[in-house]
Amino acid sequence: MPEYIIETKNLTKKYGTQKSVASLNIHVQKGRIYGLLGRNGAGKTTTMKMLLGLTAPTSGEIKIWGKSLHGNEKKTLSRIGSLIESPGFYPNLTGTENLRIFATLRGVPNNHAIEDALNLVGLPYKDKKLFSQYSLGMKQRLAIALAVMHDPELLILDEPINGLDPIGIAEVRSFIRQLCDERGKTILISSHILSEISLLADDIGIIDHGALLDEESLARLEQKSNKHIHFTLSNTAQAARILELQFKENQFSILDDHNLQVHNLAIPVSGMITAFVENGLEVSEAHTCEESLEDYFKRITGGEGIA
Amino acid sequence: MLRLIICEFWKLKRRRLFQAAFLTTFIIPLLYTLILSDANLDNMMSVVREENGFLILMPLSVVLAANLFFEEHDHDTLKNLMCIPVSKNRLALAKFAVIFLFDVGYMFVGYGTAILLSVLTGVPLGGLVLQLFLTLGTGALLFAAAMPCIFLVVWCNKSYIISVIIAFAYTVFNYILRINDSFMMVPLGLNVATFLPVPVIFRWLYQFHSLEDAGEIMREFYHRFSPYFVSTPAVFGILFGEGVVFMVLMMKVYRKQSV
Numbered sequence: 013m014p015e016y017i018i019e020t021k022n023l024t025k026k027y028g029t030q031k032s033v034a035s036l037n038i039h040v041q042k043g044r045i046y047g048l049l050g051r052n053g054a055g056k057t058t059t060m061k062m063l064l065g066l067t068a069p070t071s072g073e074i075k076i077w078g079k080s081l082h083g084n085e086k087k088t089l090s091r092i093g094s095l096i097e098s099p100g101f102y103p104n105l106t107g108t109e110n111l112r113i114f115a116t117l118r119g120v121p122n123n124h125a126i127e128d129a130l131n132l133v134g135l136p137y138k139d140k141k142l143f144s145q146y147s148l149g150m151k152q153r154l155a156i157a158l159a160v161m162h163d164p165e166l167l168i169l170d171e172p173i174n175g176l177d178p179i180g181i182a183e184v185r186s187f188i189r190q191l192c193d194e195r196g197k198t199i200l201i202s203s204h205i206l207s208e209i210s211l212l213a214d215d216i217g218i219i220d221h222g223a224l225l226d227e228e229s230l231a232r233l234e235q236k237s238n239k240h241i242h243f244t245l246s247n248t249a250q251a252a253r254i255l256e257l258q259f260k261e262n263q264f265s266i267l268d269d270h271n272l273q274v275h276n277l278a279i280p281v282s283g284m285i286t287a288f289v290e291n292g293l294e295v296s297e298a299h300t301c302e303e304s305l306e307d308y309f310k311r312i313t314g315g316e317g318i319a
Numbered sequence: 320m321l322r323l324i325i326c327e328f329w330k331l332k333r334r335r336l337f338q339a340a341f342l343t344t345f346i347i348p349l350l351y352t353l354i355l356s357d358a359n360l361d362n363m364m365s366v367v368r369e370e371n372g373f374l375i376l377m378p379l380s381v382v383l384a385a386n387l388f389f390e391e392h393d394h395d396t397l398k399n400l401m402c403i404p405v406s407k408n409r410l411a412l413a414k415f416a417v418i419f420l421f422d423v424g425y426m427f428v429g430y431g432t433a434i435l436l437s438v439l440t441g442v443p444l445g446g447l448v449l450q451l452f453l454t455l456g457t458g459a460l461l462f463a464a465a466m467p468c469i470f471l472v473v474w475c476n477k478s479y480i481i482s483v484i485i486a487f488a489y490t491v492f493n494y495i496l497r498i499n500d501s502f503m504m505v506p507l508g509l510n511v512a513t514f515l516p517v518p519v520i521f522r523w524l525y526q527f528h529s530l531e532d533a534g535e536i537m538r539e540f541y542h543r544f545s546p547y548f549v550s551t552p553a554v555f556g557i558l559f560g561e562g563v564v565f566m567v568l569m570m571k572v573y574r575k576q577s578v
């Protein structure tokens with residue numbers, strides 16, 4: 013039984029009559045990166061806000077480090093670093109001054125914490141530039157610095173790469189990876205960009221219209237989503253019988269009278285074709301299909317373009 | 320809590336409005352000395368308290384409060400604070416503390432200005448301790464007197480401009496009240512006049528006017544008015560109570576406003 017840092021049970025949030033998050037059960041394991049993937053408006057931000065106590069769930073339960081969040085906010089939140097939606101800072105202060113305010117309120121003891129955090133995200137320490145003069149990417153970097161400044165054990169990052177340039181994205185990706193691999197941090201990250209999540213996450217939760225459609229490790233998901241052998245032949249019922257009797261195989265699906273997919277790639281294609289033909293079937297087409305993670309994602313969210 | 324208050328002050332860095340606000344404290348006493356040749360310290364201090372205080376500081380405190388209470392929402396920093404976590408009640412208390420210190424500090428600068436101008440123009444100094452007490456006391460009372468208006472602003476949770484309009488309306492409204500006998504000349508008790516903060520403060524302040532240089536009209540007014548003076552414990556008691564009530568209400572409203 014893996015150790016869950018975050019666990020939700022039937023977590024639900026209603027705004028009016030609309031359910032933004034519906035009976036969500038997510039499981040974030042210790043020392044892993046969990047990617048919450050969903051289209052715009054899927055409920056990623058709402059979920060994260062509930063995990064941070066920023067908004068109260070309508071129903072359901074949140075457990076962080078095995079304890080209910082409700083009633084333990086003070087202890088729990090001080091061990092979490094977070095970034096929710098757009099960066100929020102005081103425009104009349106510099107980045108360093110902004111961080112100093114939050115460090116003071118958090119009681120961060122280490123004097124170098126601010127400098128280290130800024131170094132990590134590639135912003136200058138004690139720069140004169142005010143937050144209002146920052147570029148979008150700089151603002152996002154400052155928000156990431158705020159999230160990691162107090163060396164939290166758990167990071168909750170809502171679309172952390174928003175507004176970053178490709179080099180910035182790669183940098184952030186590699187240091188999130190580092191935080192996880194080298195310092196054992198647990199990270200929950202959300203994104204609507206599949207490729208980003210698949211590059212970074214160990215586990216993926218796919219959320220759509222507030223509901224969790226799938227929760228798997230990336231490896232399992234890739235297996236699940238991808239390859240199969242597609243046959244177009246004269247009689248799928250008979251072909252199915254051949255697969256069951258001759259190949260002892262039941263991992264296949266019948267699409268219609270003439271189309272059939274075999275999910276077990278271990279069986280040689282030529283062997284199956286020979287068997288079909290010997291039994292009097294006409295095989296007009298056989299090919300290996302590779303469904304990308306993206307196709308899979310599109311399929312289960314029932315939607316058009318996402319990535 | 321102290322940390323929260325210090326942070327509130329850090330947040331005001333480079334906010335020109337508040338630096339400029341302190342300059343206004345010099346203007347009225349200066350004009351007063353320039354226009355009136357027979358200025359005396361007592362009158363000068365009254366000007367600091369009554370004009371600087373009730374005409375300028377009152378709307379300024381409300382505008383400052385609107386700024387403080389809207390800024391976390393405007394800059395989207397509330398979520399960062401809540402995640403620390405900082406309780407909204409304590410945050411609100413820190414903001415109250417800033418407004419209080421601003422009010423008292425403003426009056427203190429006014430006090431200093433009046434003394435400076437007196438020294439420069441050769442007006443004799445006297446009763447400085449009483450004047451200091453009255454002036455700082457007025458600052459503290461003004462803080463409480465501004466609370467109902469600040470509550471209104473926070474409760475409406477509307478734009479900055481609306482807040483400024485509310486602030487000026489409240490100031491003018493109070494100015495009218497203080498020259499209106501039906502609110503000034505009422506004995507303390509369970510009546511509206513007792514609970515209107517600004518008239519009560521004036522009924523406290525007026526008893527300390529020195530009558531040395533006063534003319535006949537002034538003396539006569541003083542005598543007619545004297546039964547309605549409010550004692551120091553009474554004025555602080557009433558305003559403390561009102562201040563607390565409105566602060567509690569405001570914390571309730573502030574807590575409800577979402578992240």
Ligand SMILES: Nc1ncnc2c1ncn2[C@@H]1O[C@H](COP(=O)(O)OP(=O)(O)OP(=O)(O)O)[C@@H](O)[C@H]1O
Nearest residue numbers: 027031032050051052053054055056057058059204
């Ligand atoms: N304060 C609110 N009041 C009413 N509805 C809300 C509120 N916040 C979010 N919603 C609704 O909840 C749903 C989920 O929103 P949420 O912000 O969680 O989506 P998201 O997955 O973060 O999307 P995005 O990728 O665009 O950031 C949306 O339909 C949104 O309109």
Ligand SMILES: [Mg+2]
Nearest residue numbers: 056057097170
């Ligand atoms: Mg979002």
